[in-house]
Amino acid sequence: MSMNIRNTFIGLLTLIACTAATAGKKEVVLNPQHPDRYVVTAGDTLWDVAGKFLKDPWQWPDLWETGKKAERPLRPGDVLTLISVAGVPRLQLNGGNGTPPPRRPGDPLPEVKLSPKVRASDMAAEIPLIPFNLVRAFLSSPKVVTHEELDNAPYVLELPDNRHFAGTGDKLYVRGLEDSSQDTFGVFHKGSLYKDGESGEELGYEAMSVGTARLTQEGDPAIFTLANTTREAVVGDRLLPQDDERIPSSYEPRPPAAEIKGHIIAFLDSDTTKVRGGASSIGQYAVVALDRGSSDGLEVGHVLEIDSRGKAVKDKVSGIPFDSPDLPNEAAGSLLIFRCFERVSYGLIMHTSRELRLGDVVRTPN
Incomplete structure (x- = not known):
């Protein structure tokens, strides 16, 4: 293959790849009521700030100067300015010397020549993507398990002194413990059954966390002690092994690759x-x-x-x-x-x- 043909072939492959990548990327659409400039304030979430500028807030990374997400998280006091780069809307962080000139509805965004870096700021803590206080309770509990997982799990047979409820520090008498190599288990209460919204097929049960329990005496029944609880344990609650599920502390909003x-x-x-x-x-x-x-x-x-x-x-x-x-x-x-x-x-x-x-x-x- 001659050098010219080879270069042409490589160039064609590159063009195809770039065209495919561009075709698969949704065009950034601005919120019709977007501001030209916004100052981040305490109490903001990243999703809300993104929604001020974008019709689809998950396109946030595509709006930045460099065509990717900001070099650092946003903080209260940061100034965001909407600019135009080669006719494409972009956001600039703490750039320029204040408020851009007044712009009438329908006027084009001001064209700005970009510097390679944005300025960092030592302001307060970064703003979160979403209000984490609303989801914190769901990050470790409850979980979704199958009917078989619950049925085959060890269960609370009895509580001390014929009591109906048990809390932190109380004993549990547990049947069905086959593997005593693990001494700490999660205690769960069987919750609602989830079904497919179209077919009605059973998808799993909600397992609500009661707390954790430590094995103190092997046997059948075995004796466990509740180490900590978030609700009262009752007869019939199930013990499931502690897992190493990793719960992310931050999220990167994006659409699924698959059709859901x-x-x-x-x-x-x-x-x-x-x-x-x-x-x-x-x-x-x-x-x-x-x-x-x-x-x-x-x-x-x-x-x-x-x-x-x-x-x-x-x-x-x-x-x-x-x-x-x-x-x-x-x-x-x-x-x-x-x-x-x-x-x-x-x-x-x-x-x-x-x-x-x-x-x-x-x-x-x-």
Whole structure:
């Protein structure tokens, strides 16, 4: 192969690769009400700040000067300025000498020549991506387990002195302990059954954490002592091995690579970390369970769009008996996945334009 042909071939491959990468990347769309300049304040979340500039806040990394995320986390006092680089909207951090000239609606963004670095600032602590106080209770508890996992797990047979409840420091009499090589177990209470929102297939049970217990005497029954508790232990609670599940302290919002379509199957209560009973609808910053998980391609940090599921309505005009078509699904909001199990995941509602209900559809953003 001659040098010219080889160079042409390499150039063609590079062009194809670049074109494919560009084609797979969604165009950045600004929020129609975006500011030209914004000062980060205490209490802000990164998602809220991103939403001030973008229609889809998860596109935050694409808005920066360099076409990638900022060189450091944002902090209160940081100044964000919306600029234009070769006709493409970009954000500049602590750049320029203050407020840009007034701009009328429809005027182009000011063109700015970029310096290679942004200035760092020794301000207060970085702002979080999401309000972590809303999801903290769900980061280690509860968990989702199969029916078989629960049935085969050791269980609390009896409590001391015929008591109905036990707490930190109390003994537990436990049956079914086959492996005593581990001396510390998590104690869990069987919660609600999760089912697929379309087929009704069983996906697993919510296992609500009671606390941890240490083996103090082997046998059948064995004796355990509750080391710490978040709720009272009762007869029938199950003991599961302590796992090394790694819970991320931060998230990188992004759409799933796979085409996901699932449903909201439960509303979760942040005070008791259990399925909320009686609630028919929820709004922003509610925690929900979905009938899709890691086996479907979901990961922590994935962003999904929510469609309000169209209800069936009787056609009073057609005159056809039992003619009840479904209204179309309508865009209703977005959520961020913050914890994933094999077939179920937990998400935080980040934005909603209407009340959400059980059965509403979640999907990969278009």
